[in-house]
Each structure stands twice: as C-alpha cells, then as structure tokens.
Amino acid sequence: MLIAAGAVVLVVGGFTLSRDYGVQSIPATPDLEEVATPTTSSTTSPAVSVTNPEVSDSIGPGPLDWIYEMVDVAITSDGLVYVAAPTGVAWRGNAGDWVLVDVEGLPEGTGSDDGYPGRFISQIVAGPDDSLWATGFATSHADDVEFGGSVDGWTGGRVLEWVARYHCPVCGEWTVWTSDEVPVLGNGIGDLVVSSEGMVYASVGEDQLAAFDGQTWESHTAPIPTDSGGVAYPWSGSLAVGTDGVVWAGTNYHGQGVVAFDGTSFTRYSTGDGLPSGYIHRVAAGGDGTIWAVSDGAGVASFDGTTWTTHTTYDGLLSNDALIATGADDTVWAVHPEIHPF
Secondary structure, three states: OEEEEOOOOEEEOOEEEEOOOEEEEOOOOOOHHHHHOOOOOOOEOOOOOOOOOOOOOOOOOOOOHHHHOOOEEEEOOOOOEEEEEOOEEEEEOOOOOEEEOOOOOOOOOOOOOOOOOOEEEEEEEEOOOOOEEEEEEEEEOOOOHHHOOEEOOOOOOEEEEEEEEEOOOOOOOEEEEEOOOOHHHHHOEEEEEEOOOOOEEEEEOOOEEEEEOOOOEEEEEOOOOOOOOOOOOOOOOEEEEOOOOOEEEEOOOOOOOEEEEOOOOEEEEOHHHOOOOOOEEEEEEOOOOOEEEEEOOOOEEEEOOOOEEEEOHHHOOOOOOOEEEEOOOOOEEEEOOOOOOO
8 A cells, every 4th residue: 555645754653753853752852962972872862852953063164064964763673763863873762761872883083174074874774683784984084094995086085984783772882894894885885774684785886786694795796887977876875675585776876777686686677667767766665575666756666576567646646756665564655755744
C-alpha cells in the first residue's frame, strides 16, 4: 500500500523530525550544540526547546549554522533512537533521556581552511545486532602529512574518509576503518547500508560497491560509466537491501537507473525495463520483497521481482517528486518536500 503525505514533519517514536532543525522532542530534546560537540558518553543533555540554536565560535571559523542541523536518525531493533549532527551523536533510550555518545574514537584532524571541522559525521545506520554504523570524514591542513588521507583538490587540505561501528552504549567502543586502511573508501562514500545478516555495503567513488563481511572489505565494480570529467561524485546516494539479500542502488548522478547486486554480479534496470526515468535518487526495500525507486520528478516505481510499475499523480501521489520509506507493516510512505503541510 502506498500512502502519500504532504507533510514535511514526521512524528516518530515520541519526537518530531523537522526539516528545519532536525529534532524536536516531546517533551525533551537533546541540546543541538551539545550533540555537535559531545565530550562524554555518560552526560545526559538537558531538556530544552529547540528553535534556532546559537552557534559557538569555538567550533570553527566561518558561518557554521549547519553544524547544529541533524544529518541523520537511526532506530535499533531494541528501541534505541540515535540522532547525528555533523560533529556529534546522541542516543535516546526507552526511559526518554538523551545521552551524548563519546566520539573521541572517531578520526579527527585540525580542520580545513574552508570551515569544515576536524571531524565530520555524514550518516548513521542501525545494524541488525543493535550496533550503530557511521560514515564520515576528517579534515586537516595540506601540510599535515602525518594525518594521512589524501589531498582534496577543492580545498587543498587533507581528507580522511572513514566507516565506523559503535558496538553499544554500554560498551562505548568504536571500531574504525579509514581510507588509509581501505583505500577504496577514499573515493568518497555515497551511502551505507547493513543487511539483516550483518553484511555492510557502501557505494563509493564513481563505480565501486564496497562490501564488508565482518572480517574483510571487498570492492565490486558496478556497470556505471566513469566519464565524470575529473569531478568524481559517488555513483549512488541511496542503497537498500531486499529480503533476499540483493543490494539495490539508485544512480541519480549518472542517470543509469537502478542497479542490483546479488553478491556475485550486477543487473542494471533502465527506462527500457519500465523505470520512469534513469535518474533514481532513492531506493527502498519492503518487507514483502517489493523494491521501490524514486525518480527525479517522474514518479515512484515499484518492482515485484519481474515487472516495474510506475506510480504518479494519476495514481494518487500528491506530487511526482517524493521521498519514500517502508514501514514494518509494509506500508510505503511517500513524503513530498515541496508541498507545505499547512
């Protein structure tokens, strides 16, 4: 079942996810400034009203209001809610208290000249064992050779990409893999997903799908053109894993439709196979095995294992531009950012 919603504010688990400032809790929230600069995993943030948090000059140079905007949310199977700002993470247990995560175990540099902090968190994902996975990068000055990483052609500083696993709030321990250890990560991480079996997949660089089985990282080359003209963006910004373990990827940047990886080989689906567009910026997997793909304004497509079916405003969508998510009851929610809820 597909449900269209014109709202840009979604209530989940007792708190509200807001387009403007990330998290508003009912009745208590994590202080966004504290989440952005956590110091200890045992500190509980005070109850505050989140409106427009002040920017601290100690974070770094430049207008860094975005430092306090939430970048992601993840919910574990045992009910822990994690939220991430660019430089910090907090979790909320069943008791309702927000606790800051100690992120000192994540790579950190001196920061870049264009205002990026030394440690930047891009994404968080819950694993099947209730662990938390995160991606991000650390920045430092170009002459900081000991820092490692590679020189960024845009800023001239050094960038160290990383993937990390946070074992549990009680453990308080991070395991980190950097692009110095896993070179393919240095090509830029587009998205990260964890399967129900614990396999970790990341879309990286122009055409690589990195896979981690708990012991070893391997890289697989997707059937994607690499003629980027010297500007290498991650080939996919959205990954999903189906009930059968197949990895699905949208290819918004290259316009190559949807790519599926079964652990051995890739299959690419295009407009010739029934997709409404080759530009797919989001994919999702339903518990019933259905794969959903969101195009760049041409509607939402669903795949039943054989046929792609397109859903548009003619089928009840409020707009052909949407974000989608699948619920535990296999209801698919389509949220239209450009339609105001009021």
